[in-house]
Amino acid sequence: MLSDLITLIQKDFRLIIRSSVHLFSVVLFGVLLLLLFSFSMGGDIDLLRKSAAGLFWITVFFSSTFFLDQSLQYEQKDGRIEGLLLLGVDPKIYYVSKTFSNFLLLILVEFFLLFPLIVLFDVPFSWSMLTVLIMGSFGISALGTAYAGVTTSLVSGNVLLPLLLYPMLIPLLLAGVQATQLCITGDLFNERFMWYSLLAIFDVVFFVAAFLCAPFLFDKSS
């Protein structure tokens, strides 16, 4: 099980490296979005700091849809998922591997987005902010991978994915924005732990639910 998981994650990263143009375009899109937001607000440092969390999460949100859809679409083509299943890969392990690959990729994209955020929005970096990013990214990957599994095999699936995914991610985005904002502006009343809890519950509930449903998402014969 563990060896399959590692092999599948290695496979995904080899694919990402080989088609690095795609990763570059996602990062470029995110950086451009942050740049445009900061220019449109002018030089008001207070305003920039107050809006930084919301704008950052919107950027992550849109950027993630690009590769969530792409990663599953590539596997759907030419029967690649079926090929893996016939080799004896458990659909649940496949789901976990895809979720982790997408999660690591999202973290990588966020790493590149943090620089413009710190420079353009005058945001101080903190470890608590990193924790929020990790928890939020895992939730997006867990739910996004499951939905991408449903939509990529459908006609116009790439249009359907955001329509289905965005409403479901609202609680995660709210918690992510609030927790990040508190990390930036300071947390006098220890409020951020409430938002941490919401993020953790979201992650666990949707990861476990999607894990259990994985055979129906990825194995057409189930």
Place this chain on the structure above:
Amino acid sequence: MSASAAVHLQGVGRRFGRRWILSSLDLTVQPGETLAIFGNNGTGKTTLLQILATLLSPTRGDITIFGHSLAREKNSIRRLTGYIGHAKQLYNHFTVDEYLELVFRLRHKTTEKMRTRVDQSLDTMGLTAHRQAIIETLSEGMKKRLTFCRLLLCDPRLILLDEPHPTLDAQGKMIFDRLMREWKQNGKTIFIASHEHDQTLAHADRVVIINEGKFTHEVRDRNKYVE
């Protein structure tokens, strides 16, 4: 049903929407037997092979493969089955070597003897010179040979081949004939669905003809089919 049968189908049907692609198939194939399936386009050959490969489930009927029920023991059947279909299932951004290593690791859950087995499969299929080539750059015929390398690495007891000939060149067809002889000698059970009757009949022990989702003719002696 014979307890020792390799494949046993009883009343197997498959519906897509309102249309029954396979209506009610009954068939028993013994271990080591090679079955040729002939039929026009759209008669259900590919659907039948995909069901046996566990890629589709039948709408009705029971299937047993080497004593395992397809409905209940899909994973056990996947370990015994190898399938080459229309989709090549290859990772085009990988090199030939990288892809075969991926296949070996996932199938056998180990890296022991991986190098030797990969080398052997490449040698058998005449792909050794292309081992460092990115799959995307290979010709269709080479890609087809690579799918046979995958089959060799998996070493299944039941081999399902859906139209194996079309993109193979003369050398590829020669290798295919040699492989088929080896598989038969080693007691593999083989299903071939094909339109290339001559090439298929050379290896078949039995021929079934499928039409509108039903077996309409069955010939146990391939010479009689030729007549």
